[in-house]
Amino acid sequence: MTVAKPEIGLSSSARGRVGMFCLIAAEAAIFTIFVVAYLFYVGKSLTGPSPKDVLRVPIFYTICLLSSSLTIHMAVRVLRRGSVGGFGAWWFATIALGAAFLYGTATEWQRLIYHDGLTISTNLFGTTYYSLVGLHGVHVVVGLMSLSLVMAFTLLGNVGSEHAERVDVLSLYWHFVDAVWVVVFTVVYVIGR
Amino acid sequence: MSTEAIALPRTEPASRPFVDALHEWVTTVDHKRLGILYIVYALIFLVIGGVEATVLRIQLIRPHNDFVSPQVFNRMFTMHGTTMIFFVAMPLGFGFANYLIPLMIGARDMAFPRLNAFSFWLMAFGGFLLYFSLVGANGLYGAGNAPDVGWFAYAPLTSQTFSVGHSTDFWTLGLLVSGFGSIGTAINIIATVLCMRCPGMILGKMPLLAWLNLVMAGLVVLAVSPLTAAQLMLLVDRYLGGHFFDTQAGGSAVIWMHFFWIFGHPEVYVLVMPAFAFASEIIPVFSRKPIFGYPIMVGATVAIGFVSMSVWAHHMFTVGMSSAANTFFVLSTMAISVPTGIKIFNWLATMWGGKIEFKTPMLFCIAFLFQFLIAGLTGIMLSVAPFNWQLANSYFVVAHFHYVIVGGIMFMMFAAFYYWFPKMTGKMCSETLGKWHFWLFLIGFHLTFDFMHIPGLLGMPRRIYTYEPGRGWDTWNLIVTIGVFFQTIATLVFVVNLLWSYFKGKAAGNDPWDAWTLEWSTASPPPAYNFATIPEVKSRRPLWDLKHPNDPDWKYE
Numbered sequence: 001m002t003v004a005k006p007e008i009g010l011s012s013s014a015r016g017r018v019g020m021f022c023l024i025a026a027e028a029a030i031f032t033i034f035v036v037a038y039l040f041y042v043g044k045s046l047t048g049p050s051p052k053d054v055l056r057v058p059i060f061y062t063i064c065l066l067s068s069s070l071t072i073h074m075a076v077r078v079l080r081r082g083s084v085g086g087f088g089a090w091w092f093a094t095i096a097l098g099a100a101f102l103y104g105t106a107t108e109w110q111r112l113i114y115h116d117g118l119t120i121s122t123n124l125f126g127t128t129y130y131s132l133v134g135l136h137g138v139h140v141v142v143g144l145m146s147l148s149l150v151m152a153f154t155l156l157g158n159v160g161s162e163h164a165e166r167v168d169v170l171s172l173y174w175h176f177v178d179a180v181w182v183v184v185f186t187v188v189y190v191i192g193r
Numbered sequence: 194m195s196t197e198a199i200a201l202p203r204t205e206p207a208s209r210p211f212v213d214a215l216h217e218w219v220t221t222v223d224h225k226r227l228g229i230l231y232i233v234y235a236l237i238f239l240v241i242g243g244v245e246a247t248v249l250r251i252q253l254i255r256p257h258n259d260f261v262s263p264q265v266f267n268r269m270f271t272m273h274g275t276t277m278i279f280f281v282a283m284p285l286g287f288g289f290a291n292y293l294i295p296l297m298i299g300a301r302d303m304a305f306p307r308l309n310a311f312s313f314w315l316m317a318f319g320g321f322l323l324y325f326s327l328v329g330a331n332g333l334y335g336a337g338n339a340p341d342v343g344w345f346a347y348a349p350l351t352s353q354t355f356s357v358g359h360s361t362d363f364w365t366l367g368l369l370v371s372g373f374g375s376i377g378t379a380i381n382i383i384a385t386v387l388c389m390r391c392p393g394m395i396l397g398k399m400p401l402l403a404w405l406n407l408v409m410a411g412l413v414v415l416a417v418s419p420l421t422a423a424q425l426m427l428l429v430d431r432y433l434g435g436h437f438f439d440t441q442a443g444g445s446a447v448i449w450m451h452f453f454w455i456f457g458h459p460e461v462y463v464l465v466m467p468a469f470a471f472a473s474e475i476i477p478v479f480s481r482k483p484i485f486g487y488p489i490m491v492g493a494t495v496a497i498g499f500v501s502m503s504v505w506a507h508h509m510f511t512v513g514m515s516s517a518a519n520t521f522f523v524l525s526t527m528a529i530s531v532p533t534g535i536k537i538f539n540w541l542a543t544m545w546g547g548k549i550e551f552k553t554p555m556l557f558c559i560a561f562l563f564q565f566l567i568a569g570l571t572g573i574m575l576s577v578a579p580f581n582w583q584l585a586n587s588y589f590v591v592a593h594f595h596y597v598i599v600g601g602i603m604f605m606m607f608a609a610f611y612y613w614f615p616k617m618t619g620k621m622c623s624e625t626l627g628k629w630h631f632w633l634f635l636i637g638f639h640l641t642f643d644f645m646h647i648p649g650l651l652g653m654p655r656r657i658y659t660y661e662p663g664r665g666w667d668t669w670n671l672i673v674t675i676g677v678f679f680q681t682i683a684t685l686v687f688v689v690n691l692l693w694s695y696f697k698g699k700a701a702g703n704d705p706w707d708a709w710t711l712e713w714s715t716a717s718p719p720p721a722y723n724f725a726t727i728p729e730v731k732s733r734r735p736l737w738d739l740k741h742p743n744d745p746d747w748k749y750e
Contacts, residue, residue, distance in 0.1 A: 031422075041443070120435055127436045
């Protein structure tokens with residue numbers, strides 16, 4: 001008996017993609033709550049410092065993170081065409097750009113903590129700012145760890161074009177992390193300032 | 194279609210070392226074993242949560258009782274609520290979903306078997322973490338205590354000032370960890386239902402159980418995540434000196450309420466969807482008729498899923514929201530009763546004119562229909578904001594939601610046990626013990642929760658550890674507590690039935706109920722691979738087609 005595919009709908013090979021989209025939906029719900037809290041508390045701090053005084057827009061590092069979406073897209077594309085070397089190069093560029101973004105966050109936090117005296121417990125702004133930006137930062141870290149794992153496999157020669165589909169599923173997560181930054185950036189540095 | 198299981202030679206020796214069997218269960222990624230682990234885990238917590246409820250009711254049996262101290266009473270209602278919602282009702286739903294969905298859609302396993310195991314153990318350790326508070330909450334040097342902030346843990350009660358020690362942290366971390374497990378399982382269910390169906394099973398021919406669990410899993414993804422976020426904020430407040438819920442620094446206690454109930458109300462539907470799922474499978478089989486209005490049932494399910502995301506603030510009418518907000522949540526809450534009512538009518542229409550067999554699972558289904566209707570009606574009463582101002586936080590509310598959770602959900606969980614026990618173990622449950630269980634539980638349920646409405650109407654608030662005599666509450670509380678003893682005995686009968694039937698029950702065969710969905714086409718208990726050949730279906734009742742080749746369903750669907 002030949003086993004035909006379902007007449008309508010997705011086959012079992014799409015399950016990774018479906019699972020990742022569900023994970024993204026769950027993460028989006030978590031971020032929504034943090035964004036709502038941030039917007040609800042804008043301007044409600046009883047003491048300073050206020051966002052206007054201390055926040056500087058991290059344009060360069062934002063460009064880094066957003067362009068890493070492009071490099072990871074290129075990485076998956078060249079892997080589909082069978083070029084493992086090209087994949088490694090684009091993949092490494094993605095990791096480097098993500099790491100640069102984290103470095104940017106680190107320097108910004110260092111300045112805020114040591115120069116401006118803003119910590120998570122200083123006032124409501126500090127609580128919501130470090131929580132929201134920190135939550136996004138955690139996602140960047142998790143993303144970088146997953147990307148580095150794939151990089152290690154690539155360097156060991158274990159990644160081939162047959163893995164393009166799986167790598168693409170991981171890239172969805174990275175795109176999501178970038179997209180969330182657009183929201184966080186808008187909320188924290190545009191609306192909240 | 195070949196549905197016979199391959200007859201494997203029995204190679205395993207009669208008795209294996211216990212450690213081997215344990216190792217197999219702990220490391221399993223088989224959806225059936227994980228389903229059973231979920232169910233057994235939930236049953237253990239059901240007994241614990243039941244003992245806590247009994248303690249509460251013994252304390253309230255008469256005025257000025259001193260069975261437990263006020264502090265213990267607070268811990269007991271917090272642990273009872275948290276346990277029953279997160280570690281009984283949810284794992285029971287997940288357990289049956291895990292066990293049944295792959296079998297019903299003709300798959301060999303869930304989409305992500307290892308994620309499945311990971312999610313179960315996260316949930317299990319979440320429960321252990323919650324109960325570890327009993328020894329660990331004050332630090333390991335002394336006696337600890339359990340959380341006592343109530344299951345919705347309103348701010349500022351949870352701040353370091355009012356909740357010293359670590360009891361609240363055990364509550365937070367326990368729910369956080371089990372929440373990750375729930376989200377993992379939900380993702381798995383969605384991917385399984387969407388991607389793993391057997392040939393011919395388009396979404397419109399899927400058993401309703403799969404549909405309802407699909408919507409349930411969607412709700413878990415969208416509703417448990419806000420709880421996770423709120424718990425993270427609470428941890429920031431408690432450990433990093435944050436101010437999310439700190440009114441002294443401009444924070445808001447009300448926003449915790451919003452965040453909690455944005456989770457809390459869809460959660461009710463997360464719990465009730467599996468109950469609907471069981472009713473939609475069991476009622477047709479024992480009425481000997483196909484389900485009435487399949488497409489409408491699916492539509493109503495999806496509608497409930499959507500509307501349930503916009504009713505949360507009906508838990509908060511007494512907080513003092515704007516009249517526009519009050520009006521919105523009154524109307525949305527009333528609106529959700531429409532698709533729910535459609536479901537009840539469809540189940541009734543399925544029974545109408547059917548050849549009803551009053552086996553134990555069907556008895557529980559019929560009781561469910563009556564009780565869920567009454568629970569829905571008191572729900573509509575409470576959705577009216579002025580009525581709610583009078584009765585919020587009273588025993589009327591407690592009676593209402595126990596009518597939903599016990600009278601609706603728990604009754605259907607029992608029905609599911611009696612219906613699928615033969616598939617899971619290969620043995621029939623005892624009908625005699627089953628009927629004893631049903632009638633004792635029915636009497637106990639109605640004694641407890643019918644009469645609990647009245648002290649609520651007379652003004653008895655929830656969560657008080659004792660009360661003055663002569664307020665007209667005494668007799669009602671006595672009756673309510675007597676009902677609890679009936680329920681306790683009934684639950685014991687149920688446990689005895691499960692154990693007795695497992696060891697001594699008569700063999701069930703593949704299809705004891707003459708049912709129509711795919712799980713009954715394979716052996717009982719099913720082999721590890723579920724189906725020797727992946728089945729192919731043409732209609733919503735594939736086994737009917739197989740049994741009646743001259744009059745198959747697909748000619749009419």
